[in-house]
Amino acid sequence: MTDHSSIKPTHNSVLTINGGSSSIKFALYQVGEPLKLKLYGKIDRIGLSDTILMYNDPIVNQQERHSIAAIDHRSAAKVLIDWLVERNDFASVKAIGHRVVHGMRHIQPEIVTRELLDELHSIEPYDPDHLPLEIELIETFRKKYSKLPQVACFDTAFHSTMPRVAKLLPIPRRFDLMGVQRYGFHGISYSYLMEELARLDPSASKGGVILAHLGNGASLAAVSEGKSIDTSMGFTPTGGLVMGNRSGDLDPGLVLYMARSEQMTAEQFYEMVNCKSGLLGVSETSSDMHDLLAHETDDVRAAEAIELFCYQVKKWIGAYTAALSGLDTLVFAGGIGENAPAIRARICDGLGFLGIELEEKRNMANEGVISTLSSRVTVRIIHTDEEQMIARSVCHLL
Numbered sequence: 036m037t038d039h040s041s042i043k044p045t046h047n048s049v050l051t052i053n054g055g056s057s058s059i060k061f062a063l064y065q066v067g068e069p070l071k072l073k074l075y076g077k078i079d080r081i082g083l084s085d086t087i088l089m090y091n092d093p094i095v096n097q098q099e100r101h102s103i104a105a106i107d108h109r110s111a112a113k114v115l116i117d118w119l120v121e122r123n124d125f126a127s128v129k130a131i132g133h134r135v136v137h138g139m140r141h142i143q144p145e146i147v148t149r150e151l152l153d154e155l156h157s158i159e160p161y162d163p164d165h166l167p168l169e170i171e172l173i174e175t176f177r178k179k180y181s182k183l184p185q186v187a188c189f190d191t192a193f194h195s196t197m198p199r200v201a202k203l204l205p206i207p208r209r210f211d212l213m214g215v216q217r218y219g220f221h222g223i224s225y226s227y228l229m230e231e232l233a234r235l236d237p238s239a240s241k242g243g244v245i246l247a248h249l250g251n252g253a254s255l256a257a258v259s260e261g262k263s264i265d266t267s268m269g270f271t272p273t274g275g276l277v278m279g280n281r282s283g284d285l286d287p288g289l290v291l292y293m294a295r296s297e298q299m300t301a302e303q304f305y306e307m308v309n310c311k312s313g314l315l316g317v318s319e320t321s322s323d324m325h326d327l328l329a330h331e332t333d334d335v336r337a338a339e340a341i342e343l344f345c346y347q348v349k350k351w352i353g354a355y356t357a358a359l360s361g362l363d364t365l366v367f368a369g370g371i372g373e374n375a376p377a378i379r380a381r382i383c384d385g386l387g388f389l390g391i392e393l394e395e396k397r398n399m400a401n402e403g404v405i406s407t408l409s410s411r412v413t414v415r416i417i418h419t420d421e422e423q424m425i426a427r428s429v430c431h432l433l
Contacts, residue, residue, distance in 0.1 A: 046129040048073065050119075051425040052112075053134040054172045056164060057081050059111055062422035063124055070426055074124060078103065078111045086111070088118065108168045112175040130184040132429035133173055134223055134421060136165040136272070138189025139214060144428040147173055147185040155187075161214070162271065164309065186429045193222030196262040204270065217274075219266035221248045225256050227424035228368055231417050233261075235403075239413060242363035245355050247348065248419065249378070250369035251279035251322060255348070257355035265358050267351055273309055276347050279322035282312035283347065314340045324371050324378065345381040352382070356389050362412050365391060367405075368419040376401065383414065 049070075053060040062075040076090030082105070089100040105111035119125040132144075139158055145151060152170065159166045173185055202216045225246050233240035244258040253276045256266040267275030267283075277283045285308065293299040299307070315322035318340040320330070331338040356362040371378055376399045383393050390411025398405040406414035 046127070048124070048127040048129060049426045049429045050125075050128045050131045051133075051422045051429075052131060052172055052176070053421055053425070054108060054165075054169050056168065057083070059108065059115065059172065060422065061115060062426070063119075063128075064423070064426040065127075066129065066430055070423060070430070072423075075422065078105060078115060081105050081111045082107060088114065108171050109175050112172050113179075116176070116179055128183065130186060130429050130433055131176055131180075132186045132188055132425040133169060134190065134425055135169050135187045136190045136220060137162040137218070138187070138191045139218075140195070141187075141189050142192050142195040144186050144188045144192075144432050146432070147177065147187050151187065152177075158214075165272075184433060186425075186432055188223055188425045188428045190220045190222040191218045193225045194219030194256070194263045194266050197264055197266070201265045215270060217266075217269040219254070219256070219263065220268045220272045221252070221254050221256070221266075222263075223421045223424050224248050224368065224419045225258075225263065226428075227420055228366055228417050229258065229261060230424075230427075232364065232366065232415070235415075235417075236364075236413075239364045243356075243359035243361050244364045244366065245352055245359070245362060246366045246368065247352075247372050247382075248369045249348065249367065249372035249375075252281070253278045253344075253348075253369065253371070255351045255355060257358050259359055265355060276351065277317075277344050278313045279324075280310050280313050280315050282308040282316070314344060317343060324375055328375070328377060341378070341381075345378060348382045349386065352386065352391075353389065362389060362391075365412055365414045367414070367416050373416055373418055374401065379405065379414075379416075 047066055049064050049066060051062045058077050058079045058081060060077040063073045065071040065073050072093055074090060074092050076088065078086065078088050080086050086103050086105045087100050088103050091098045103114050105114055116125065137158065152173065155166060155170050176185060197219065203211065204216055225248065228246050229240055232244065241260055246256045246258060248254055252272060254266060254268045257264050269275065273281050275283050290304055293304055313322060314324065314327060318327055318336045320337060321327055327337040327341050331341055352365065367373065367379055379398055380393060383391050391414060392407045392410035393405055393414060394407045401416055404413060404415055406412065
């Protein structure tokens with residue numbers, strides 16, 4: 036295999052890689068203040084017969100999609116590398132930043148070394164759905180561009196500031212010594228949201244803030260003086276809120292009940308709560324909130340899935356307002372949080388006692404601030420951008 040590390044780059048771009056279970060999101064930023072987005076896209080439906088590479092070049096306003104052959108993340112990464120080389124985009128790359136979902140006790144982005152990769156391999160059992168794929172992507176780029184710096188940005192790092200009481204799990208203490216605790220996720224998104232909030236309103240970012248990252252994966256975080264003090268996801272990204280396909284928090288007694296009544300193995304239970312539950316499980320039709328909203332008037336299952344989602348988010352907002360000893364700012368982000376006015380309205384309905392009041396027209400228009408002028412709590416919509424946060428982290432580190 037050719038080692039392309041001999042290519043002489045102009046060193047003015049950062050490539051970001053955000054690997055999911057069946058996709059790879061990528062973006063190319065020109066280094067500067069501010070960062071300039073040169074290219075973004077994703078390889079979707081990896082491992083299926085209709086795998087596609089989609090991209091958008093905002094500089095020339097070009098959008099395209101191509102069918103590709105990619106049976107796994109390694110082959111998809113090779114297709115992406117070859118495509119970037121063919122476009123001559125890789126010649127400008129000075130470093131690559133990767134989203135790594137689980138970082139255990141790593142609290143800052145780090146340069147990828149052999150030692151770090153060995154450590155990540157050793158903690159794969161903590162996150163078998165994400166870590167093996169993310170490590171494979173790093174190693175694929177490392178093999179082809181051995182001299183190009185790569186940076187791991189950990190989703191768990193943002194929550195490293197949580198107090199001990201928020202991390203502890205009420206199980207035998209010996210498991211805590213093994214690292215079994217609440218870690219929290221969506222940290223790259225939360226870091227970006229807090230930086231944006233500080234830019235929009237510096238004083239607000241120092242107060243009591245609840246961040247609601249609501250998408251197919253969904254979680255909330257309570258932030259005080261810029262630091263995470265609690266978050267809804269726990270030891271794995273399955274915990275917390277009901278999500279698109281994930282159950283969120285469940286009574287652990289269900290494990291034994293399902294084993295006895297359904298002869299369900301641990302692996303089958305894991306698959307059920309991660310892939311077949313949440314909005315999909317309750318509605319029996321879709322994990323997509325847009326689809327459910329379209330059918331809630333004629334399908335009670337869709338209506339109940341929506342109601343359950345909004346009810347749980349509302350409860351977490353109440354709980355975190357208590358943990359913060361009062362709330363100053365509520366931020367909605369993510370696909371649902373940014374684009375579903377009806378869901379935001381239902382979540383906030385009845386929370387006037389906390390000082391949350393939405394202005395209907397602003398909410399329906401998806402404006403930046405959607406609370407009334409008299410609302411004690413400022414309610415905002417901020418578009419989250421994990422790729423840009425990864426690029427910022429790479430630039431700060433290097």
